[in-house]
Amino acid sequence: MVTDDDRAVVLVVDDDRFMLDFIADSLGEHYAVHCAAGAADGLQRARALAPALMLVDVLMPEMDGYALCREVKDDFDIGDTPVLFLSALDGIEDRLRGFEVGGEDFVTKPVNPRILQAKVAKVLALQQERSQLKSQAQYATSTAMTAMTSMSETGLLLEVMKRFNQCGEARELAQALQESLALFAVDGVVELLLQGGSGIALNGRGPASELEISVLHHMATMDRITQFKTRMSISYPHCRLVVTNMPVDDPDRCGRLRDHLAMLLEAAEARLAAINNASLASRRGDAISGTIETLTRVLADVDLQQRQSRADALTVLNGVLMRLEQSMVGLGLTERQEEALLALVREGLEDVYSSQQAEAGFQDQLSVAVHGLQQAVHGSSGR
Template sequence: MNDKPLVLIVDDDLFMLDFIFDALSETCNVITAENGKAALQLVQQQHPKLVLADVKMPEMDGYELCRQIKDDFDISDTPVLFLSALDGIEDRLQGFDVGGEDFVLKPANPKVLQAKVAHVLQLIEERQQLKSQAQYATNTAMLAMASMSETGLLIEGIKRFNNCTTPLDLAKALISAIGLFEVESVVELILPGAESLAVNLRGPASALETSILQHMATMDRITQFKSRMAITYPHIRVLISNMPEHDEDLCGRLRDNLAILIESTEYRLEALNIMVKAEERDLTIATTIKSLTDALSKIDEQQRNGRTSIAIILSTVTSRIEAALVGLQLTERQESSLIDIVSRGLDEVSNTISADADFQDQLSCAIKALQNTINR
């Protein structure tokens, strides 16, 4: 059974067609077309997993091919990667407008091409798994929108952030909250360590969406261009793709409400980061207390064993001295004097050991309290 994904390459340059065919043939079943019309027929007939389309082609260019694919309900889920020597923001925005996934620059590097194709195919797999969940979320959002005012929608959206315990949960909750206002969004969270998490309603965001988010992050906090609007905060970037530009009043209210939503998300993300740091600190403290408790327990045990050993030694020494005095033929007075000196010395040692016993008991109580704290 052949499990290789079917990939369609569209390019009027036969050399480039052969080049890309060779680069992908080991991991994919590759079919080719030399123009947009033939490619559209192949997509409708064979339903490839992915289309790589040259942007510049006669009759039907790559953008138009992508637009017609997305307009056809039966094949609209087919992702399109653009092949182009152009890499300006205008070209990327045009590719985004027609529903493209990403750009591959010409001349294509085989390894980069293979990596991008593998990444897009993986995204497709993840989106298919999330499709039923996304449909459920959409239905729920539609039901909520039918029964709530804009203020109610805003409150409902913010409430969804309270139960989020991870950045991914928070990003999904923000997309869901924005969806209550009947607009679609791409969300990127900037995480500690300069890492980022970018998602849309279907799952992980495409490389093209991410690149547009990063470009618009250099502009004003709120930037709108026709139906697209970007809202940027220090740790959150959001791109709205279908603002109702025909209704100026509605657009204005949406800008305000969405800005409040995203600012609330910013605060929640900051709280999550603080919680993570607190958990790490608590774990470090707990580990340190346990190590200290174990060390003190060993010291306590050694000291108690030492006190017992000293008491035995003192008793033995006393017996040996008394036995030795018998053989020295001392007078009774001399013997009594010597025994008295030795006894006083041994008593002083014993009293010193007894004085330490109170401290030893305090140490034992402290160790027991630490152990009880750890075991809670």
């Protein structure tokens, strides 16, 4: 929900009056902040306001923040509202509980206004992106489910793997992996780890929350496949998955799903490696092409400069011979002496000419090589 002045509505629920005022002051410049002094009041206001985001204190009397979040997520009208928890507790058990009830992230107490503002802005941006992708994802899932209903689980697995092989980019692969979960009627979060340390994490609505990502990272430190009640994680070096609603009431289907999803993760891991290798090969090819083009330009310049240097040298030597002949008049030499001196100089010049003629063959070979490189570079670049 947004107000008439286009500011997003943020609902803060906390039994501490000072904390309510502090957060309202911290966010009031950019958001329309509403406050509720307890969980019951917060739930009532959430249903009335349909806020863009809720900030909920974890420790409250009668109903704690986790229970309030569960009530919000179970309400059809406001179930998509993102919830940020306010708490001095930020251990992995607390995060797992927050993840389990559908929270987005934790803001630790004492609250730093800048961190609070940054997390609120990030969650609202993610929520906007999710709403844009929601209709597309629903349509894609519906279409896929219709096409796959008559197929066996094994056939479905093969179709999903076939789609993986058609993915040319990591983000496309992550989206295909996330959408495949819906085909097996489970919900979860997937993450692909990319070169350079970055990653792509998605849930069924779009980009994953910070809380979901932290749970993924924690579960990745355990065994390859770890299941606890309805949650199951599968971790490969560059692909991770956490499923939140494993059908534990159907042990046979639960076991098949575990095997199928493990195979999907292994296939995604292999496809991601192929995508990374193709990207690396492309970058290396570009680097080699750039190096060859630079080398071609340098050799062409060397060829031109050497030809010019040879021509300049011949011009200088001819000029020296002409000046020497002109200077003979003033040296007082006999005609025989002049002829002997000129003969000596001419022999030296002929040696120089012969040397340059020998180099001319190598120069022509260099020119041919440069021309061939230019043809190859221009041909490969389409010019």
